[in-house]
Amino acid sequence: MSAVFKPDETFRGEFNYRNSAAAIRRFPLPFPDDKYMYSVNLEPHVPGPAGSILEFAIDIDEHYVAECKERAIVLAADPLRFQALPHMMSAQWDCLELIMESLARDYPQHFTLQRHGQRWHWTNRPLNVDQEFLFGEPASLPLPPLDYIARQAPGDWVVMDQHDGDLWIEAGMVTTPADWSLDFDMGMTFKEWHGPVPLAHEMNVFDRALKYLLNLRLGAPVRRLNWTMTVHPRLDTAPETYPAWGPDRTQITAENAGDLVHLRVELQGLWRLPRSNAIVFGIRGYLISVRELATVPKWARRVHRVLKTLHPALVEYKGLARYRDAVVAWLAPYDDGSPTTPGTAPDV
Amino acid sequence: MTDGQTITVDVIAVEQITPLVKHFTLARPDRGNLPGFSGGSHVVVVMRGEARVFRNPYSLLGPPHALDTYQIAVRRMEESRGGSQFMHERLRVGSRLEIAHPVNLFALDKRARKHLLIAGGIGITPFMAQIEELRGGNVPFELHYAVRSREHAAFAARLHERAGERVRIYYDDAGAPIDHDGLLAAQPLGTHVYVCGPAGMISRVTEVARRWGWPDSHVHWEQFSAPPVGDAFEVYLARAERRVQVLADQSLLEAVEAAGVDVPYLCRGGVCGFCQTRVLELDGELLHNDHYLSDAEKSSRKTIMPCVSRARCRNLVLDL
Numbered sequence: 001m002s003a004v005f006k007p008d009e010t011f012r013g014e015f016n017y018r019n020s021a022a023a024i025r026r027f028p029l030p031f032p033d034d035k036y037m038y039s040v041n042l043e044p045h046v047p048g049p050a051g052s053i054l055e056f057a058i059d060i061d062e063h064y065v066a067e068c069k070e071r072a073i074v075l076a077a078d079p080l081r082f083q084a085l086p087h088m089m090s091a092q093w094d095c096l097e098l099i100m101e102s103l104a105r106d107y108p109q110h111f112t113l114q115r116h117g118q119r120w121h122w123t124n125r126p127l128n129v130d131q132e133f134l135f136g137e138p139a140s141l142p143l144p145p146l147d148y149i150a151r152q153a154p155g156d157w158v159v160m161d162q163h164d165g166d167l168w169i170e171a172g173m174v175t176t177p178a179d180w181s182l183d184f185d186m187g188m189t190f191k192e193w194h195g196p197v198p199l200a201h202e203m204n205v206f207d208r209a210l211k212y213l214l215n216l217r218l219g220a221p222v223r224r225l226n227w228t229m230t231v232h233p234r235l236d237t238a239p240e241t242y243p244a245w246g247p248d249r250t251q252i253t254a255e256n257a258g259d260l261v262h263l264r265v266e267l268q269g270l271w272r273l274p275r276s277n278a279i280v281f282g283i284r285g286y287l288i289s290v291r292e293l294a295t296v297p298k299w300a301r302r303v304h305r306v307l308k309t310l311h312p313a314l315v316e317y318k319g320l321a322r323y324r325d326a327v328v329a330w331l332a333p334y335d336d337g338s339p340t341t342p343g344t345a346p347d348v
Numbered sequence: 349m350t351d352g353q354t355i356t357v358d359v360i361a362v363e364q365i366t367p368l369v370k371h372f373t374l375a376r377p378d379r380g381n382l383p384g385f386s387g388g389s390h391v392v393v394v395m396r397g398e399a400r401v402f403r404n405p406y407s408l409l410g411p412p413h414a415l416d417t418y419q420i421a422v423r424r425m426e427e428s429r430g431g432s433q434f435m436h437e438r439l440r441v442g443s444r445l446e447i448a449h450p451v452n453l454f455a456l457d458k459r460a461r462k463h464l465l466i467a468g469g470i471g472i473t474p475f476m477a478q479i480e481e482l483r484g485g486n487v488p489f490e491l492h493y494a495v496r497s498r499e500h501a502a503f504a505a506r507l508h509e510r511a512g513e514r515v516r517i518y519y520d521d522a523g524a525p526i527d528h529d530g531l532l533a534a535q536p537l538g539t540h541v542y543v544c545g546p547a548g549m550i551s552r553v554t555e556v557a558r559r560w561g562w563p564d565s566h567v568h569w570e571q572f573s574a575p576p577v578g579d580a581f582e583v584y585l586a587r588a589e590r591r592v593q594v595l596a597d598q599s600l601l602e603a604v605e606a607a608g609v610d611v612p613y614l615c616r617g618g619v620c621g622f623c624q625t626r627v628l629e630l631d632g633e634l635l636h637n638d639h640y641l642s643d644a645e646k647s648s649r650k651t652i653m654p655c656v657s658r659a660r661c662r663n664l665v666l667d668l
Contacts (some may be wrong), residue, residue: 087458094384136605163457164565215622219383221447228366274384275412276454 004055005126010065012073017233019292023062027288028053028265029344034215034305036314038200042212045221045269053267056106057221058099059284064154065126067176068235068237070153074175074236080183082147084171086157086236089170091159092146093136094273099153112146124152146171149311155267155284160190162277167194167213170278176235176285178228178264184239213270216279221271228318228328230264233287252323257330258291261323290327291301296346300334307331349623354394354446355382359439360417366502370436374418381415387478388454388570391418392616394446395434400598401605403432403621404618405572408450409503410475421502424471429577429597438638451614454570456481456545461538463489466526466553468545469496474570475544479511490514492531494545497521513528542568572617573637575599578658585609585668586628599652609668611654618656625654625666634643634660 010016019027030036038325048054053061075081095287100122104113112123115135121132133140141148142159149247150157150173158172174182186194191201202207216222230237230246252260269282294300307320308328315324339348361373377381385408394511395402408604410419422435439445449625454474456463463482465475466469473494482489491511495501497519518526530540532553543553550569557567580596585604593602601623602613614622618638627634627650638653652659652666 078385090458095383161454161458163459192596211621215451215620217449218385219452274450276458277386277389277452 003060003062003250005062006062007065007067007069009063011066011070011233011235014145015232015234017063017066018065018289020062024288024292024295025348027293027298027347028182028225028267028286029158029302029346030227030265031306032343035309036306037311038203038205041224042209042222042270043224045223045271053286054223057102057269058106059267060103060107060110060154067154068127068152069249070235071175075173078240081146081175082150082173083182084144084146085265087162087170088111088159088276088278089145091137091161091273091276091278091280092144092275094278095157096145096149096267097135097157098273098280099149099157099269103153114117119332131252141295145292146173146191152283154245155282158281158283160275160281162279165214165307166190166289167210167279174283176283177238179237179239181239196317198317199311213279216270216272218262218272221269223267223269226268227265228264229320229323230262231260231323232285233262234291235285241332242301249319251320252302252326254326257323257326258294259289261330262287262325263292263293290330294331294334297334298340298344298345298347300331300336301338302337302340302344304331305327305340321330354448355573356394357382357445357447359441359443360446362439365421366587368500368655369421369423371419371421371502371503372404373441373623374420374437374447375416379416382418383449384415385477386452386455387412387452387454387458387481388474389450389477390474390615391420391450392421392455393435394437394448395431396446397430397434400430400433400602402429403602403613403616404431404435404574405476407454407473408587409473411480412477413480419476419553421470421473422625425537425574429575429582429599431574434655436542438560444485451620453615454568456542457540457566457568459542460566462536462537462540463487464535464541465489465491465532466528466531466541466545466549467493468549469500470545470611471496471543471545471549471570472507473544473570474544475542476503476506477516478542481505483511490512490516491520492518492526492579494520494526528553530664532556532562540568542564542570545568547571562580570619572615572619573639573640573656574617575602576637576658577659578635579666581659581661582658583664583666584629586665589667594658600652600658601657604666604668611668613655614656618653621653621657623653625652625668626650627652628661628667629663629665630661631663632659634659 053059100113102112105192110125114121118134120135156174160167161170169185191206237245265286266285271280357374360375363371365371390405390407392403392405406420425432425435467475469531543550577597581594583592588609592603592607594600609621613619623641637656
């Protein structure tokens with residue numbers, strides 16, 4: 001996507017955030033059917049159609065600059081949003097290489113990476129960054145390598161080390177979480193981390209996903225979509241800041257739901273890292289208001305039906321209990337009962 | 349696709365480094381960098397012979413930071429089904445090969461306070477790359493390497509040069525074997541032990557470690573089984589609706605692949621569990637040769653690792 005950045009957008013306060021018509025059309029709707037249930041929906045993270053969010057390994061869109069500003073605000077208030085255990089230094093460098101290489105290759109108009117052996121030169125034009133450093137020498141960067149690059153990358157980045165036949169969260173930067181805490185989850189195993197997720201454990205989703213990920217191959221990243229809903233286009237819905245956003249859920253009515261409630265979709269990518277043999281988990285959130293969604297007739301019908309029939313345990317876990325009915329009521333006039341075509345294409 | 353995305357490489361150097369071991373240096377045809385990897389990784393080399401395709405795993409033994417080439421060492425197996433013979437006899441400078449991306453099933457545990465590496469024979473190869481990672485760090489390590497004799501001591505000079513006094517080589521013909529008991533009894537808390545070599549060495553080290561109370565999480569071993577030669581047998585692939593003959597010197601996985609049915613794999617040595625396959629019908633016995641399935645799974649007759657295991661039966665139906 002040849003995005004025109006909107007650096008004045010905000011994800012707090014006045015919530016000055018909109019999706020352009022092009023951004024709406026490329027929104028990653030996570031519902032291929034009119035009903036939703038968990039599955040091990042992992043697929044190879046291979047390039048998708050030109051202009052789609054899957055065209056490149058890491059998607060840069062019109063919200064990129066504003067999101068990086070938001071990230072800096074969160075980190076200034078809470079430095080524990082970045083953490084890395086001492087043995088994760090090689091994994092931090094792996095992440096820096098992955099992100100810099102991907103962005104410079106796929107968006108040469110915005111990013112440049114020059115490598116001369118250990119001497120690297122990174123240019124990030126949208127954020128006015130120009131940095132020379134020695135790859136592998138932490139002292140040559142102003143911040144630890146993952147801290148440095150994740151501030152300039154869209155979404156959250158969690159690094160899992162692989163040992164004892166499991167994956168352990170041992171580094172990450174998490175400033176845009178859907179109600180989970182890096183500080184709380186550091187050092188947890190894959191299943192401990194996913195402990196609160198209802199139903200999926202009984203379906204053996206995590207047994208199968210873990211087995212798959214333990215054998216994740218270098219050069220063969222995978223991805224999945226996940227989703228929830230958020231009141232306001234707020235990226236930082238962390239437990240640490242719950243007092244700031246939790247009460248918003250009580251304000252939703254069938255009249256204001258279209259403007260206040262946002263579908264939040266996460267493109268989650270998983271890459272095996274070369275030097276450390278760790279796995280990095282990128283969690284990239286996309287936000288769209290229910291009103292913006294409803295500009296696509298098929299999506300309005302689809303989302304109306306998914307929410308109406310959503311399993312009660314998922315309604316509770318995703319934090320929708322207080323306002324799901326209001327959103328369903330807001331969308332009802334957009335659903336004439338006509339069938340939806342299979343898949344997620346907007347059909348417009 | 350079975351091999352995933354493969355990498356095309358040329359053989360750019362071949363060296364006979366012991367009477368049984370050849371060392372190959374591989375590079376991209378355009379001499380561009382190869383993918384990064386961590387010490388202990390292997391690559392599967394795809395060898396296209398006239399009649400058969402062989403896929404064998406070999407540890408990467410070059411320094412992980414030097415990615416202009418990959419280095420592997422291949423021991424010629426007396427009982428070879430053809431893979432190591434192909435590598436020894438057919439490959440020369442200029443030969444072109446396909447390799448899969450590196451996979452690490454024998455990684456160093458980065459939380460260790462000390463690393464104790466024990467190698468036997470060709471089992472030295474994963475440690476060659478690991479000592480390159482360790483020598484730059486500040487975690488202590490020792491490498492103990494047992495070989496038949498001086499002429500079989502592959503890489504002895506390179507090891508001494510790269511790791512100096514932290515390497516000790518034991519020559520069988522000098523009658524000075526590794527004292528596993530003494531070695532494992534004397535390690536500081538927080539040490540991780542890694543062993544790669546013949547089956548006897550691995551079972552000895554793991555037994556001694558257990559006897560001295562080492563936690564299992566601190567004991568690591570890697571042994572890729574070559575698929576053993578056995579009697580020919582027949583298998584029916586239920587989903588593909590194909591009947592396939594497995595020859596005496598062919599693995600079940602190779603036979604299925606030769607019939608055009610893709611099975612995902614990573615190690616081809618009975619270690620990773622990736623090619624695990626459901627057994628739907630069986631009237632005889634499964635001959636399990638892997639290090640992955642539990643004893644209970646092996647005796648359940650419901651599952652098999654086709655990369656190394658075989659069957660003795662008249663009727664075997666697999667969920668493939």
